[in-house]
Amino acid sequence: ETGVTQTPxxxxxxxxxxxxxxxxxxxxxxxxxxxxxxxxKPLELMFVYSLEERVENNSVPSRFSPECPNSSHLFLHLHxxxxxxxxxxxxxxxxxPGHRNTGELFFGEGSRLTVL
Amino acid sequence: AQTVTQxxxxxSVQEAETVTLSCTYDTSENNYYLFWYKQPPSRQMILxxxxxxxxxxxxxxxxxxxxxxxxxxxxxxxxxxxxLGDTAMYFCAFMKPNKLKGAQKLxxxxxxxxxxxx
Numbered sequence: 703e704t705g706v707t708q709t710p711x712x713x714x715x716x717x718x719x720x721x722x723x724x725x726x727x728x729x730x731x732x733x734x735x736x737x738x739x740x741x742x743k744p745l746e747l748m749f750v751y752s753l754e755e756r757v758e759n760n761s762v763p764s765r766f767s768p769e770c771p772n773s774s775h776l777f778l779h780l781h782x783x784x785x786x787x788x789x790x791x792x793x794x795x796x797x798x799p800g801h802r803n804t805g806e807l808f809f810g811e812g813s814r815l816t817v818l
Numbered sequence: 819a820q821t822v823t824q825x826x827x828x829x830s831v832q833e834a835e836t837v838t839l840s841c842t843y844d845t846s847e848n849n850y851y852l853f854w855y856k857q858p859p860s861r862q863m864i865l866x867x868x869x870x871x872x873x874x875x876x877x878x879x880x881x882x883x884x885x886x887x888x889x890x891x892x893x894x895x896x897x898x899x900x901x902l903g904d905t906a907m908y909f910c911a912f913m914k915p916n917k918l919k920g921a922q923k924l925x926x927x928x929x930x931x932x933x934x935x936x
Binding site for chain 2: 732733735737742743744745747750751752753755757758790792794796798805806807809810811812
């Protein structure tokens with residue numbers, strides 16, 4: 703299997719549930735990202751991990767909790783979400799910045815989250 | 819902070835026509851990268867084309883080309899001989915190199931939904 707894989711592809715949860723989104727990359731990249739995609743809004747960068755260290759946290763509510771146990775896996779733990787959190791959550795990865803790498807991100811297909 | 823604006827929420831053209839998607843951005847940086855990403859209905863976003871700000875020559879990739887106007891902070895995407903498979907959301911994005919330790923920080927626009935009609 704190659705590329706960036708996200709599971710589940712669809713998730714429906716109540717506001718009191720606890721669930722997790724999973725992302726796995728098979729590209730040997732060192733950085734991984736969570737983006738939130740809502741209709742008619744720019745993609746919102748949520749979290750960035752580089753070599754398993756969180757290097758960016760864009761004022762995301764604490765009901766979203768990321769975890770990066772190794773450079774190939776990234777999780778987004780969800781608890782007590784609100785209906786406005788319903789969106790497509792995209793995971794991405796990128797290789798080490800350098801001469802041959804000019805910023806391309808490699809995306810998964812996303813997890814469609816619906817909060818009831 | 820950098821911002822990226824795509825003023826066309828939706829566009830629709832006939833197959834084989836040429837279409838241009840607009841993008842403007844705001845930055846005080848001199849060295850940066852610009853990108854166009856495509857997100858087909860299957861939702862996996864892929865890179866279409868990139869432009870380094872220090873290069874005056876506009877980037878081209880087969881039927882895709884950009885018109886990069888640095889002074890105007892404009893970065894439009896032209897799709898020639900459009901095909902049904904070009905139907906997708908298109909996102910313009912900005913990146914300042916080395917912004918994050920070992921990672922890339924891209925700022926995206928709102929997207930333009932492009933439909934190619936048969």
